[in-house]
Amino acid sequence: MKRFFLRSAFGMVCISASSAVWAAEVLRVLAWPGYADPDWVSEFEKRHDARLEVTFIDTDEALWEKLSKNRGEFFDVFAANTAELQRYIDQSIAAPIRAARIPNTRHQLARFRKLDKIKSINRDGYLYAIPFAYSEMGLIYDKNQIKQAPTSMNEMWNKKYKGKVVLHDGSNHNFSFAALTIGIKDPFNLSRNEMAHSVNRLLELRDQDPFFYNSPEEGTQVFIKNKAALMFANYGNQQFKLLRAAGADVGYIVPKEGALAWLDCWAISIKARNKPLAEQWINFTLDKMVSIQLTQRQGLSNTLAKSNISARDKIIWIQSSEDFSLRTQYWDRIRAGNGKNGNSRPKKPVI
Structure with a gap:
């Protein structure tokens, strides 16, 4: 599958490109696509006389x-966002780390060097x-269908774009951004009443007959194939970069609600x-070369260099939600259907 990186099929283990099999130390990595590119894997293996087994996932x-079910699988190191990390700590899945064992942290931007100030990882x-x-999660729009750049996520509810909206198939963030569009101040801790309003808001969006995606490349394919007008960009500039590379004439905005x-x-x-080898891998990914390539290949911001996010943009760092499992249950109900795009309005979830 062509893209800025190579990825294995979901759920399958991708062994490094090296064809040799040796009795070396093995490191099992669970990561998002683009976080363990083949050339990085090869370089790490050479430096540390090790063998990497990488499994890619594309949703929280x-x-x-992968990490919570006991299926005989295990991973040494994994990538997760700060909001999700809390439940891995709660369930004793994540282990304490000593920053002193990862010396490349000293090259990170000041905001990331102050590890004790990032509450969600402590x-x-x-x-x-x-x-x-x-990365921020902005709004991508097709310039051929939308001549003037939109300013709000609310544009996805515009009836003239019915059947032309693309959504990330993830419960947590969908509830949070929907809550923002109706003026809820804390989109991560919804009260019972706010949850009811957010469910209604997502049901209205579901009536837009949207298409869904999980991975960045799937989003690109869905957007182009279906001549979509708008996309909630869960992967931000990474998706914008992919669509541009695929020839799509698209724009990207940070909406006014944040x-x-x-x-x-x-x-x-x-x-x-x-x-120790897991610590070496983390340290390796913070190498300047790797960080620069991450941004060049994926369009994501790295922790060593300043990003393109404007000081004027309203950025809201995601936090743990009030009830992840409940959001998932509600979203599954909202998501289910069999209309034009395999969609129809389901029965309203009981709040």
Whole structure:
């Protein structure tokens, strides 16, 4: 599958490009596409006389499924955003990390070097993750169909774009951005009443007969194939870069109500069989070369260089939600249907 990086099919383990099999140390990495490119894997293996086994996931739900279910699988190191990290700490899946063992952290921007100030990666005096990449979740629009750049996420509810909207198939962020569009101040901790309003808002969006995607490349294919007009860009500038590379004439905005933004970090599993090698991997990904290539290839911001996010843009860093499992249940109900695009309005979830 062509893209800025190569990825395995979802749920399958991608062994490094090296054809040799040797009795070296093995490191098992669970990551998002683009976080363990083949050339990086090869370089790491050479430096550390190790072998990497990389499994790619493309949703928070898939990440949780891999790490929380006892299926005989285990991973030494995994990537998760700060909001999701809390439940991995709660369930004793993530292990404490000693930043001193990851010397490349000293090259990060000041905001990321102050690890103790990032509350979501600390618990009871222990550090559980190291920041790696981040992005805001803006709105992508087709310039051929929308001549004047939109200013708000509310444009996705515009009836003239019915059947031309593309949504990320993730429950957590969809509830949060929907809450922002109706003026809820804290989109991560919804009261019962606010949850009811957010459900109604998403049901109205569901009536727009949207298309859904999980991975960045799937979003690109869905947008182009269906001649979409608008997309909630869960992967931000990464998706904008992909669409432009694919020939789409698109624009990208940070909406006036604010854009949710995620910060992905590397964490080490409590079941890690090779914690020192896991620390070496995290340190390697913070190498200047790797960080620059991450931004060049994926359009994501790295933690070593300043990003393109304007000081005028309203960025809202995502936090843990009030009830992840409840959001997932509601979203599954909202998502289900069999209309034009496999969609129809489901029965309203019971609040």
